[in-house]
Amino acid sequence: MSGLGDRILGLGLLVLAVAYGWTAQQWPEPFGGAEGVGPETFPTILSVVLVAGSLYLMVKPDPDAQWPLGKTALELLISLVVLVIYAMLLEPLGFVIATTLAVGTLSWRMGARPVRAFLTGLVSAVVVFVLFNYGLDLSLPAGLLEVS
Structure with missing residues (x-):
């Protein structure tokens, strides 16, 4: 079958x-x-x-x-764990910090150097945050970066 x-x-x-x-x-x-x-x-x-x-x-x-078997299966499992942790940290840490950590970790696991991986995560998080919050007027959680 x-x-x-x-x-x-x-x-x-x-x-x-x-x-x-x-x-x-x-x-x-x-x-x-x-x-x-x-x-x-x-x-x-x-x-x-x-x-x-x-x-x-x-x-x-x-x-x-x-x-997938072996290393590929392990990488997929790591990616799944990163995404679950990302979902759990999104509200308390905020979109920018949580997304920077998630995208940076996933980029690093795909072979990017750590500094470049997390810089990519930060830039993409800020761009998406600005696009959603100001361009589309859809609020994303600010978390620790919330201004009172």
Whole structure:
């Protein structure tokens, strides 16, 4: 039965996508009424893309897929742990600090020198923070950098 692993992964991702999209729709309406772009917009878009990708995996799996072993599997596990820790630190540390640490760590694990990796993390975090907070008027958590 070729492609069984892809189908199982696709089913798991589909469940995750539906739960994620449903949770995004449960957020309270922002003060002042409904708007075209609100806090649920970006997670909803992500869930739709994830649904499409998971359905593709289930309908058209790779017949020759090889699950990673050894060092590659370890790197994937490290990436997963970094992303879970990132989600846990996002509110208390704030978007810029948490994203700098996560992107820097992932870049470093992919082979970048540590200084360049964390500089990339910092620049990308600041650019995305400014884009979302000021360009799209969607607040990201400031955390430790919040000005009272």
